Amino acid sequence: MSLLARSYDRLMYGMAWCAGFLMAAMMISICVDVVLRNLGFQSSAHLFTFTEYALLIMPCLGAPWLVRERGHVYVEIVLMHLSAANRHRMGIVIGVFCITVCAVLAWYGFDVTWTNYTRRDVDVRSMDMPRWMIVIFIPLSFAMMAFEFLRHMLRGTSVLGDMASAVALKPSDPIDDVSADETLPAPAYVKPAPVKPASVKPATGGAVTSAGSGGRSTGDGT
Amino acid sequence: MSLEWYWAAAVLFGISIVFMMMGIPVAIAFCAGNIMGAVLFMGGTNGIIQTINNGFGSMTTFALVPIPMFLLMGELFYHTGLATRCFNAADKLLGNIPGRLSYVTLIGGTAFAGPAGSSMGACALLGSLMVPEMAKRGYNKYLSIGPIMGVGGLAVIIPPSALTVLLATLGQTDVGDLLIAGIIPGFVLAVMYGVLIWAWTKWDPSAAPQYDAPPVGRDEKIRLIFVDVVPMVGVIAFSVLIMLTGWATPTEAAALGALSVVVLAACYRTMTWAAWVKSLEGALRITVMSFLIIFGSATFANMLAFTGASSGLMNWALSFDLAPIGMVLVMIGIILFLGCFMDQLSMMLLTAPIFFPLAKTLGFDLTWFGLIMLLALEVGYTTPPFGLLLFVMKGVAPPDTTMKDIYLAAMPFIACVLILIGVIMVFPPIATWLPKMSH
Numbered sequence: 001m002s003l004l005a006r007s008y009d010r011l012m013y014g015m016a017w018c019a020g021f022l023m024a025a026m027m028i029s030i031c032v033d034v035v036l037r038n039l040g041f042q043s044s045a046h047l048f049t050f051t052e053y054a055l056l057i058m059p060c061l062g063a064p065w066l067v068r069e070r071g072h073v074y075v076e077i078v079l080m081h082l083s084a085a086n087r088h089r090m091g092i093v094i095g096v097f098c099i100t101v102c103a104v105l106a107w108y109g110f111d112v113t114w115t116n117y118t119r120r121d122v123d124v125r126s127m128d129m130p131r132w133m134i135v136i137f138i139p140l141s142f143a144m145m146a147f148e149f150l151r152h153m154l155r156g157t158s159v160l161g162d163m164a165s166a167v168a169l170k171p172s173d174p175i176d177d178v179s180a181d182e183t184l185p186a187p188a189y190v191k192p193a194p195v196k197p198a199s200v201k202p203a204t205g206g207a208v209t210s211a212g213s214g215g216r217s218t219g220d221g222t
Numbered sequence: 223m224s225l226e227w228y229w230a231a232a233v234l235f236g237i238s239i240v241f242m243m244m245g246i247p248v249a250i251a252f253c254a255g256n257i258m259g260a261v262l263f264m265g266g267t268n269g270i271i272q273t274i275n276n277g278f279g280s281m282t283t284f285a286l287v288p289i290p291m292f293l294l295m296g297e298l299f300y301h302t303g304l305a306t307r308c309f310n311a312a313d314k315l316l317g318n319i320p321g322r323l324s325y326v327t328l329i330g331g332t333a334f335a336g337p338a339g340s341s342m343g344a345c346a347l348l349g350s351l352m353v354p355e356m357a358k359r360g361y362n363k364y365l366s367i368g369p370i371m372g373v374g375g376l377a378v379i380i381p382p383s384a385l386t387v388l389l390a391t392l393g394q395t396d397v398g399d400l401l402i403a404g405i406i407p408g409f410v411l412a413v414m415y416g417v418l419i420w421a422w423t424k425w426d427p428s429a430a431p432q433y434d435a436p437p438v439g440r441d442e443k444i445r446l447i448f449v450d451v452v453p454m455v456g457v458i459a460f461s462v463l464i465m466l467t468g469w470a471t472p473t474e475a476a477a478l479g480a481l482s483v484v485v486l487a488a489c490y491r492t493m494t495w496a497a498w499v500k501s502l503e504g505a506l507r508i509t510v511m512s513f514l515i516i517f518g519s520a521t522f523a524n525m526l527a528f529t530g531a532s533s534g535l536m537n538w539a540l541s542f543d544l545a546p547i548g549m550v551l552v553m554i555g556i557i558l559f560l561g562c563f564m565d566q567l568s569m570m571l572l573t574a575p576i577f578f579p580l581a582k583t584l585g586f587d588l589t590w591f592g593l594i595m596l597l598a599l600e601v602g603y604t605t606p607p608f609g610l611l612l613f614v615m616k617g618v619a620p621p622d623t624t625m626k627d628i629y630l631a632a633m634p635f636i637a638c639v640l641i642l643i644g645v646i647m648v649f650p651p652i653a654t655w656l657p658k659m660s661h
Contacts, residue, residue, distance in 0.1 A: 020502035023290050023509070030287070030477035034470060052282040058290070059281070059513035062506045071507050072247035073565055079245040094246050101254045108270045135278055160245065 012144065016065035022058045026051055045126035052125065053134050060141035067148035070161040079160075095149055095159040102146035109139025225263075227534025234259050234522070234531055235572060248568050249514035256518040259525045273521040280520035281513055284473065285391050290509045291476030292384040295461075295483050297501035299333070302487035302494075304454055308333045311450035314438045320423035321430040323361060324369045327352050328415055331373030332380065333454070345370055345611050349618035357620055360431040364631040365422060367619060371611060371628075372415050372635030375600045375642075378566075379404035379411070379593065381462050382479060387472065388512060389570050389596060392519060393578035395588040398465055398472045399657040403589045404596070405462065406652055407642055414638040422634075453489075457482045466660050515567050523575040536580050546584040547647060550591070553577050554598040554643065561602020561609055569599055593653045594643055601639045604632050 029051065033043045066072060079087055115121075116132040123131045152159045225233075238255030242248055260269025299305045309330035316322040331348050348370045356366035378385055381401040390400040423430050438446070461479030464470040470478060487493035526532040539549065553573070560569045573595075581591040603611045606629040615628050646653050 016506070019506055019510075020499070023294060023502055023505060026287065027291060027294065027477045027480050030291075030474055031481045034474050034478060048284060051287060052284050055283070055286055055290075055513070056278065056281040058506075059510045059517075062510045063514065066507060066510045069507075071511075072249060073511060073567075074245050074247045075242045075564065076245065078243050090245060094244065097241075097244075097246055097254070098250050101250050101257065104257060104270065105253060105274065108267065109274050112271055112274050134282075135274075138274060138277065160247070 012064050012068065012148075015061040015144075019058045019062035019065075022054045022061070026054050026058075049125040049127060049129070053129070056134060057137050060137035063141045064144035064148050067145050067152075067159070070152070070157075070159065072161070074160050091158045091160065092153065095153040098149045098159060099146045099153075102142045102149065106139045106143035106146060109135070109142055113139060225529065227530040228538075230263065230529035231526070231531035231535055233262065234525055234529070238522075238572070242564065242568065248565065249511050252515055252518045252522070252568070252571065256521045256525075260521060263525055263529050272524075273518065276520040276524060277517040280516055283391070285397055286387070286513075286516065287473040288382075288387045288397065288476035289384045289512055290505055291473070291480050292382045292387065293505040293508050294501060295382060295476065295480040296384075297504035298480065298483040298487065298497070299454075301497040301500045301504070302483070302490070302492040303497075304483065304487055304490065304492070305330070305333045307450045307490075308454045311446040314436075315443060315446055315451070316435075317438070318432060318435055320427060320432060321365060321419045322435065323352060323356050323359065324365050324419045324430060325416070327366075327369040328373060328376070328412070328419075331370065332376045332412070345374065345614045346618050348373065349615055353619050353623075359433055362426075362429040363623060363627045364634075365419070365429045367615060367623070367628055367631035368635050369415065369419065371604050371615060371632040372638065374603060374611060375597065375635070375639045376408060376411055376415070378596050378600045380408035381405065381465070382458065382476060384508070384512075385566060385570075385599075386592075386596060387476075388516075388567070389574065389592055389599075391516075392570055392574035393588060393592055393595075395578065395592055396657075398660075399589045400592045400596075401472055402462075402466055402657045402660055403593045403653045405466075406656055407593060407597075407646060410645070410652065411638060411642050414642065415635065418634055418638060453486055457486055466656070468660060512567060515571055519571055519575075522571065526575050532576055532579065535576055536583060539580060540583070546586065549580070549584055550586070550594065550647065553580070554594070557595065557598040558602045558605050561599070561605055565610065566599045566603065569602065587650065587654050589657055590646065590650050590653045594646055597639055597643050597646075601636055601643075604636055606632065 029047055033047050037043045079090060082090060113132045113136045116130075116135055121131040122128040123134060149159050234255070237258050238252055241251035241254050244251075246254070256273050257270055260273045261267065263269065264272055309326070312329040313322075313326045316325055319325070327348055330352075349367075352370065353366050357363075377383065381404055383401070383404070386400050386404060387397050390397040457479065460482060461475045464478065465472055465475040484493060484498075487497070523532075526535075539552070544552065557569060557573060560572070564572075577595065578588060578591070581588060603609050606612060609632075612625070612628050612632065615632075616623065616625060619628065
């Protein structure tokens with residue numbers, strides 16, 4: 001069993017690594033394309049297609065990892081007003097809900113993939129790509145997301161990241177998670193200043209919208 | 223299933239909003255809303271299949287490439303310490319001018335938040351970094367917290383900004399134009415903020431007490447400018463300029479921008495493997511979330527059109543016979559309201575499919591409108607009583623800061639953005655001139 005679990009973990013983290021690799025590859029290939037074009041070479045249309053497919057594959061590969069990391073943004077305004085017990089119950093409802101949504105999309109995603117496979121559908125861009133080869137990443141991703149949500153629930157961890165409002169409501173409590181700030185050398189004048197842990201919470205989300213751990217910015221932003 | 227358009231609209235918007243309010247992760251809430259809408263309005267389970275097919279189409283869109291690239295650029299700036307270099311240099315270069323830390327916050331914040339267009343992260347970071355320092359120096363709360371709240375408005379419109387790319391894509395308008403359109407208003411806003419801080423320190427010198435900053439010699443200043451400022455600003459200016467001159471598309475500008483940060487960081491010997499992995503990780507986080515939302519966006523827009531909800535809402539809005547500008551004001555009002563509950567991605571997804579066609583019907587330039595919408599999205603974030611950024615600030619500010627302090631601190635900076643929106647409305651070329659010139 002532990003071998004299975006380890007293999008699964010390797011797969012999931014491997015997928016996230018691949019997603020990161022795709023992002024880097026996207027950056028480099030576009031730059032190479034610009035250089036080649038300016039050197040008078042004809043740029044390849046396949047590059048364009050590769051990039052478009054990467055746009056779908058990259059988030060699909062990274063999504064299960066984001067669930068594991070509890071990095072999804074969520075609206076906290078109602079949760080923060082619930083008692084701890086009710087918040088826990090709500091957490092279970094949310095977990096079950098997320099599993100259901102992901103499972104439904106995974107199920108119908110496989111359906112679409114299978115249909116594409118049996119009908120030999122092709123996605124016509126710069127080349128004829130068997131459509132199922134790309135579409136399959138969608139159900140794969142949602143299935144693994146469903147599993148990750150389930151895993152959090154079975155282990156008794158919340159599917160949601162820590163609420164930033166915990167800091168807003170109890171500013172004196174120490175916060176352990178200062179990971180994001182560790183990478184940031186503070187300006188010289190800040191160094192001697194005793195910065196209280198509570199004020200260094202790298203809130204990846206606000207009191208009302210929150211994402212779990214790490215990271216500097218949230219999906220406002222992407 | 224046929225329904226009156228208003229029921230369809232209520233169901234489509236209502237489901238997603240209720241799910242989001244429950245605390246379900248935003249991206250999943252949208253997927254769920256779309257599945258339910260699709261089952262109701264698009265022929266049962268066929269609707270779900272349609273959702274997946276639409277998702278495939280809308281995610282594999284080349285115009286979205288700048289999103290991960292700008293995010294990567296921003297994360298690289300941050301994790302390689304280049305943004306911090308800029309920040310420290312600005313701090314030293316400003317010398318002893320009154321309110322220097324407020325200016326440092328503005329400059330640093332724009333450097334941190336720029337590429338990602340993420341004001342939340344910047345707000346949290348600056349809040350924890352600058353507010354304690356400013357408190358120690360005797361700055362009053364308004365002058366220490368205010369600029370941090372204002373930074374987001376700058377970050378979101380000055381290119382490069384991933385959020386701008388997303389809005390342009392959702393509104394089906396030109397990505398490059400909208401990015402370029404933010405340049406002049408961005409500078410105007412920066413000047414307005416600068417004047418605001420200057421006037422404040424003139425009017426009430428005790429708000430930002432002078433203190434003896436460590437003296438920096440002339441040689442050191444020159445070194446700082448050429449070593450720590452020019453290269454960083456140069457990279458950003460480079461990616462904007464190649465886009466502005468039409469030498470590269472926004473996609474290429476974004477990729478080249480990200481690569482040039484890598485090269486620059488390598489020159490400073492800060493391009494470590496750890497920084498690279500952290501940057502990819504950070505960029506991937508936001509990319510995944512943005513794209514999960516984009517996954518449902520086409521279906522959402524389709525359903526709004528298909529059920530007659532978009533046209534119904536538009537006709538209803540037009541039936542009030544408001545002047546076009548009045549209509550824009552109403553739209554801004556709606557965004558300000560939504561900003562109390564939602565993050566910017568969600569606000570965009572809900573409003574863009576209705577607002578952009580409406581603006582088009584009213585005969586507005588979509589680039590102009592997009593820019594106003596971006597600014598409104600940012601103001602919505604900081605508007606009392608519930609703007610999200612206010613709570614982030616509350617979370618990171620020193621314990622004795624009250625919500626009222628934060629409201630009052632945010633007010634003047636919100637006013638600047640609102641004035642800018644007004645100026646852009648009255649004088650559209652401020653937004654539209656540069657994109658036209660670049661064509």
